[in-house]
Amino acid sequence: MIEIKDLAKTFAYDKKEAKQRKKKVITDPREGAGVFHAVRDVSFKCEQGKVLGLLGPNGAGKTTTLRMLSTALEPTAGQILINGHDVTKEPLYAQKLIGFLSGKTGLYHRLTVQENVEYFGRMHGLGKDELASRIDQIFTMLDMHSFAGKRADDLSTGMMQRASIARAVIHDPKVLVFDEPTTGLDVISAKTVLDFIESFKGSDKAVIFSTHHLHEVERLCDDVTLIDLGETKFNGTTAQFAALSDDGNLYDAFLKTVNDKEAA
């Protein structure tokens, strides 16, 4: 289980940027004196066997939150706990347990798909036999055997995304974080990715799934967390989230939650 408590992240502007911002009229509540509070107060929980949908408009603070979760960024305040272990204090422990995939996590273009996945598997300490068995299992699930020997720079977008997913899950992580994994994919590739994520439902893994596609949330997510302007706006089940709208659809619930906050 992964639990995020009162998470915050503040970035300092460089001197030039801070000077320019002083001259502007600022309405964003996240702007401070020479700093930007990208994440102000985010809390949610994702349990084993469940898929949590992380929603929010562009610039809401989702990616920053996920980067903190993956240990790439250190929180300014708050806690991230995986099975009770503080990620900030034990980053190596967390890195072994987390599988992270975002639009920004790339592959090495001059290595083949197989070499890429092997490299990250070995980085996570997998032995030769275990690695071979995991690769065979994942490549079968994601239908990747046909292009395993291709260099990453020769792959289509769909192949690249499946290879990236294989890279993210090679070490059999207990917490999986997918940041917009279907963006830019065709229908068939997107289905393969979504089927793969769905296969973790009811397993020993907790899955955090950030997306802008609400039909994917409807299909996959047990719970929903909505973030906007760096704050948690909603935490609950997908059904509870849908119930926020008059006719029970996620699209209206999303707009209502965001608009309510803006009106406030």
Place this chain on the structure above:
Amino acid sequence: MWLVYKKELLELVRDKKTLIFSILLPTIIVPLFMFGFIKFASSKAQEVRDKEIKVAVINAESLPDFSDIFSKEKKFELVTLEDSNYEQAIKDEKVDFVLEIPQTIQAPAQSLKQETVALYYKGSSNLDNIAMRRLESALDIYNKNQRKALGDKFGLSNDNVVAFTKPIAIDKNNFASKREKSGEAIGSFIAYILILLAVSGAMYPALELGVGEKERGTLETLLLTPMKKWQIVVAKFGVIFTTSFLSIVMVLASYFIWSLILGFGAMLKSMGAGDVIESISGMDMFLIGSMLLPVTAIFAALMLIASIYAKNMKEAQAYMSPIMMFAFFPVLIALLPGMELNWKTAMVPITNVSLAMKDLLKGTIDYGLLGMIFFSTLIIAGVLLYFTTQFFKKESVLFRS
């Protein structure tokens, strides 16, 4: 760490750009171009040395023996000009030199004074200088004959004439060995080339392993692996250092092989490098290589810092330009006349290495100073590597946008 090192090295080897810029260009294309240029220049010089120089002597009848030297000397052709526009005749390449003898002239041995002959020519290049030297040495024959005739006139022996011409002859006894003399001439230049190679060799892999990873999004992937950041930095540094040092070795080996293939050994000897090359020992080579190690490490660390800090390739290249300057200035200082390795110059980083390499080539190195320079340079490299690891931990650097 070893895993990252091997992976980075494999990726660099598979990169066509790396192969072209780090191997093909410095080891094949540049040497071929350079040797081709030298060959062309030397063949042009030889052409001028061998060519028949056309000389026109105006009023030759006034000083008959004078024009005779050009008839007797090989590779000179006496030509006759139809008009007095010497400039046009030279420009039209009808003649190379025009010597105009005054009509009232007498041979100096008769007039007993110095006479003047006007010379018209067009000299602007080094090749023209070669032709001029050939003409002057031909004219010296006439002067020598005149000196002898003057001596006879005044009842002077040959020794008396020589004493008149050059009262004191200097018998030079230089205690500097040939190696020292040629080492002084080419030592700084070789050090300059080696340090230049260390800097340029680090540049491309640093771009790939730092900002290249940022641009491709693989840096963030790498940061998510259970590996300490300092280990990632040391692995990347190791790859840059290895490729940079190997590129120096490969470039030197390629120049050696090309000079053998193209027969430039004799040319190197004629340039004065022969004595250095013949007298340099395996130990000297080892020490020069050892001095290059910490220098290469310094530039590998500096290039990696610039590359990690930059947002994109363009910015990284902008940061790397001052680093190149930082490398060149201390080496240029070492090239200044009179710069010698002593306890003062040994305190100036990079300059000290350059001077030490020169002394190693000259065979005059002070081993105490050499050790001090090696360890001080190594410490600088270590500090820079430590700084790079600290730099790599900063979010503001890794996620700078």
